[in-house]
Amino acid sequence: MSPASAALTVERACVGLGGRQILREVSFTLAPGEFCGLIGSNGSGKTTLLRAILGFVRLDSGHIRLPDGAAGGRIGYVPQKIALDPGLPLRARDVVALGLDGARLGPALPSRRRSEQVEQMLRAVGAQGFADQRVGLLSGGQQQRVLVAHALVRRPRLLLLDEPLANLDVRSAAEIVALLRRLSREYGAAVLLSAHDMNPLLPAMDRIVYLAHGSAVAGRAEEVVRTEVLSELYGYHVDVVRVHGRVVVVAAEASDQIRAAVARDPIHTAPVP
Amino acid sequence: MMAMPSNPGFWANEPVRVALTVGAGAALVCAVVGCATVMRRQSFAGHALADVSSAGGSAAYLLGLNPLLGFLGMAAAVAGLMEWAEIRDARERDLLTGVVLGAGLGLTALLLYFDATLGSASGAAVAVLFGSMFTIPPTIVPLALAVAVAALVASAVIYRPLLVSALSGDLARAQGIRVRAVTLTHALALALAVSLAAMTVGAILATALLIGPAAAALRLARRPAQALGLAVLIGLGATWGGIVLAYESFYWTPGRGWPVSFFIVTLIFAAYLLSSWVSSRDRTLRAAATCGEGA
Numbered sequence: 001m002s003p004a005s006a007a008l009t010v011e012r013a014c015v016g017l018g019g020r021q022i023l024r025e026v027s028f029t030l031a032p033g034e035f036c037g038l039i040g041s042n043g044s045g046k047t048t049l050l051r052a053i054l055g056f057v058r059l060d061s062g063h064i065r066l067p068d069g070a071a072g073g074r075i076g077y078v079p080q081k082i083a084l085d086p087g088l089p090l091r092a093r094d095v096v097a098l099g100l101d102g103a104r105l106g107p108a109l110p111s112r113r114r115s116e117q118v119e120q121m122l123r124a125v126g127a128q129g130f131a132d133q134r135v136g137l138l139s140g141g142q143q144q145r146v147l148v149a150h151a152l153v154r155r156p157r158l159l160l161l162d163e164p165l166a167n168l169d170v171r172s173a174a175e176i177v178a179l180l181r182r183l184s185r186e187y188g189a190a191v192l193l194s195a196h197d198m199n200p201l202l203p204a205m206d207r208i209v210y211l212a213h214g215s216a217v218a219g220r221a222e223e224v225v226r227t228e229v230l231s232e233l234y235g236y237h238v239d240v241v242r243v244h245g246r247v248v249v250v251a252a253e254a255s256d257q258i259r260a261a262v263a264r265d266p267i268h269t270a271p272v273p
Numbered sequence: 274m275m276a277m278p279s280n281p282g283f284w285a286n287e288p289v290r291v292a293l294t295v296g297a298g299a300a301l302v303c304a305v306v307g308c309a310t311v312m313r314r315q316s317f318a319g320h321a322l323a324d325v326s327s328a329g330g331s332a333a334y335l336l337g338l339n340p341l342l343g344f345l346g347m348a349a350a351v352a353g354l355m356e357w358a359e360i361r362d363a364r365e366r367d368l369l370t371g372v373v374l375g376a377g378l379g380l381t382a383l384l385l386y387f388d389a390t391l392g393s394a395s396g397a398a399v400a401v402l403f404g405s406m407f408t409i410p411p412t413i414v415p416l417a418l419a420v421a422v423a424a425l426v427a428s429a430v431i432y433r434p435l436l437v438s439a440l441s442g443d444l445a446r447a448q449g450i451r452v453r454a455v456t457l458t459h460a461l462a463l464a465l466a467v468s469l470a471a472m473t474v475g476a477i478l479a480t481a482l483l484i485g486p487a488a489a490a491l492r493l494a495r496r497p498a499q500a501l502g503l504a505v506l507i508g509l510g511a512t513w514g515g516i517v518l519a520y521e522s523f524y525w526t527p528g529r530g531w532p533v534s535f536f537i538v539t540l541i542f543a544a545y546l547l548s549s550w551v552s553s554r555d556r557t558l559r560a561a562a563t564c565g566e567g568a
Contacts, residue, residue, distance in 0.1 A: 054447050077447035088312055088439060089494040095440065102437035103450045105430050107498070134495065150444070160447075 006065070007032045007158050007190030008053065013062035015048055021214055022048045025062070028209050028218035030190040032157060035181050037201040037221075038194040040211030046194040047080060049211070050160050053192075067157050076151030076189065080162035084143055086136030092146045093131045096121050099150030121153040124186070125179060141172035148180065152187060159184070161193040165200055173200045180204075198225070199246050225249075283520055292406040292473075292516050292533065294414055298421035299469040299482060300512040304504035305428050306466035307487030308497075309459055312439040316488075318355070320480040321370045323467040325351045325377030327401050327476030331384035334397040341413050344468035344476070345420065351377065352464040356457055381476075404475030406516065406533040417469060424465035431458045436497060473512070474534040482508060485541035489548035511540035 008030040015023040022045045030036055040046050051057040053064055054077060066075070084090075090098075096118045101108060108114065122131045125145040130138055135146055144164055151159055161180070165173040181204040184191040195201060198208065202221060209218045210225070212233045217224050224230075225247055227240045234251075241248045283289055310319045329347025333340040351373060360366045381401070388397040399405060434455045438445040445452050470479035486508035487500075494500035515537030522531040 056443070056446060074449075075447060077444065079441055079443045079447075082441055082444070084440060085312075085314075087491060089491050089497055089500040090436065090440070091495060094436075094496060098433060098437050098440070099448070102433045102445070103448045104433055107429060107432045132495070147444075154448075 005032070006030060007034065007067060008192065009063070009065040010049075010053070011063040011065070013049070013052060013064060014060045015045075015052055015057055016060050017048070017057075023052070023216075024214045026209075026211070026214075026216040027062075028207075028216065030158070030192060030207070032190055033184055033188045034190045034206045035184050035204055036190070036192050036207040036209060037198055037205045038192055038209045038211065039196070039198045039201075040194075041196055044211040045214045046211055047162055049216075050077075050162050050192070050194060053158075053160060074154070074156050074158075076154065076156035076159040078144070078147045078151050078159075078161040078164055081166060082143070082147065084136045084138075084146075086134065088134070088136055090135050091132050092127055092135050092138065092142075092149075093118055093122065095135050095146050096127075096149045096153050099153040117153060121149045124152075124183060125149040140167045141169075141176065144168065144172075144176055145179070148176075148183070152183060152189065155187060155189070157189055159189045159191045161191070163194055163196070165195055165197075170200070177201060177204050202247065283517075286520075287411065288407040288409070289516065289520060291409050291411050291414060293513060295409055295417045295469075296406060296473050296512040296516060296537075297509060298417050299466075299473040300486070300508035301505055302421045302424045302466045303470050303479075303482045304486045304490070304508035305501055306424055306459075306462045307483045307485075307508075308491060308500050308504050309428060309435055309439075310463060311484060311487045311491055313435075313459065315463075316480070316484045317367060318370050319463055319467060319483050321374035321377075322348050322352055322355075322463060323471055323476050323479035323483065324374050324381075326464075326468055326471050326479075328377050328380040328384060329468075330401040330471060330476060331381050331388055331397060334401065335384055335388050335391070339410075339413060339416065340401070341416055341420070341468060341472050344471045345465065347377075348464035348468045348471075349461065352460040356460045359453075400475070401471075402475050402477045403532060404471075404473055404478060404534040406473055406519075407530075409472065413472070417472065420465050420469055424462045424469075427458050427462040427465075431455050432497075435459060474537055478534050478538055481538040481541050482512070485538075485545050486511065489541075489545045492548045492552040507541065507544045511537050511544065514540050 006029045010026055010028050013023055013026045026049060038046050038049065048057055052059055054075060097108065097114065100114065100117060122128050125148050127142070127145045127149060130142055135143060138146065164176060168176065177200055180191055180193065183189070193201065205221050207218065208221045208224050209216050210230065210233065215233060217229055217233050225240055227238065230240060230249060231237045236251065238249050238251050241250060310316060326344040326348040329343035329345070330340050333343025355369070355373065358369065360369060385398045385401065396405070400408065434445065434450045437448060437450055438452050438455050442452050466483060467479050470482045474482050486504040489507055490500045490503035494503055515533050518536040519530055519533040
């Protein structure tokens with residue numbers, strides 16, 4: 001795919017923070033409307049990669065390319081572990097409206113077009129039932145839907161979500177994944193969603209970016225989630241095992257391998273997921 | 274509602290008119306800026322700023338300047354410095370705020386001592402710290418109104434970006450909002466609001482006018498605009514009500530009126546208690562209704 005038509009191109013991106021290499025030569029491309037899982041254990045660099053795409057973190061080298069006009073607020077973003085303050089006098093509807101024009105100065109003037117856009121977005125994420133409740137008092141799954149609506153209402157070409165499934169039960173997680181997959185098609189927005197467990201995403205993913213110790217492999221899930229590929233990425237042998245329809249990545253001789261890895265790289269002691 | 278003042282002299286009285294005007298400006302601005310301050314969880318910073326402004330107020334009394342200028346100069350300088358320090362960590366910021374508050378009040382202690390020993394302004398200490406609405410010089414009114422308008426305009430300009438920032442700073446940045454500019458503008462509006470509040474109810478009690486009406490309104494309101502409206506109503510009601518009660522109090526204990534600030538703060542406290550009671554009853558009812566529906 002040519003970088004011009006891609007929703008996101010990351011080329012040999014390197015980020016170091018506080019003398020620690022967080023991302024090493026990460027490269028991948030996302031096509032418009034593609035649904036991509038960003039998978040890796042805690043500390044593998046998922047959040048840093050998302051923050052680099054948003055421009056919150058500067059690259060030491062490499063490039064991140066967005067479609068024209070995607071800078072300056074054209075990326076939809078759902079941050080990690082966001083717990084909306086129950087003290088804020090904002091209804092779900094107000095949060096979505098702020099997604100539309102919250103960067104503008106001055107109070108919003110009443111507009112039928114604006115409220116219709118908001119209403120449509122609330123329907124699209126299935127939030128009509130709690131649109132008039134205070135967001136801070138909604139459940140985790142409901143807040144997640146509201147934040148997705150907040151991010152999508154501007155019709156961005158790229159939607160980034162940082163661990164959106166982390167605090168959800170299995171059913172809510174599956175619902176959110178199905179919802180995001182459908183919306184990415186309808187709105188033509190590429191979705192990059194980080195998670196430490198790939199299983200809830202397997203039925204939906206067009207593409208996977210697998211991060212380990214700051215390095216990444218990208219491709220289709222069946223190409224990437226394989227014993228040889230992931231062993232090379234981790235730098236020691238891991239097995240990709242399928243149990244009860246779930247994919248599990250395990251280190252073969254975990255203790256030896258981890259000891260060896262720790263000796264090589266004393267900072268990255270994170271075991272395989 | 275409150276009975277109208279029984280003494281016909283109330284409206285004819287110049288100090289009363291000045292108190293009503295400056296008090297209204299302070300209540301209006303504090304209600305609006307206070308809502309933003311409470312939503313940003315900066316109540317303590319607001320309180321500290323008001324306390325520290327007392328050093329400016331007492332310096333103004335010492336030098337024979339417009340006390341509002343003193344409050345304003347000190348509040349703006351300290352707000353600017355605190356923002357310039359740009360401390361992100363909430364705990365560190367809390368610590369710095371506490372330390373600055375202490376240092377500011379220490380300076381106030383010195384200046385008020387000079388006021389009492391060298392200056393001609395008697396009663397400066399009570400006026401600076403606890404307010405003295407019936408002794409506000411009428412010459413202050415134009416400056417007070419200008420300060421009020423500036424604070425309201427600043428708050429209106431950052432209305433939407435501030436709401437997004439209150440939700441989450443990252444969410445705001447991702448939307449292309451310059452969070453630092455929003456924070457700075459709010460800090461400026463806060464400095465203007467506390468200096469007006471310090472002028473009316475005193476530097477120590479300014480927090481009550483800034484935080485009380487906003488806190489009560491935010492408990493009850495469902496929308497931001499509703500919160501602003503309610504906070505303005507509570508703030509104005511308490512301020513005007515306090516002035517009326519203080520005026521009446523001249524007749525309760527003949528020849529000795531009670532301080533206006535006491536009445537204003539008490540009315541605000543009552544409004545806050547009432548809002549807590551209403552909102553908790555509301556939530557219990559709603560929770561019961563939800564359980565009943567099985568939704």
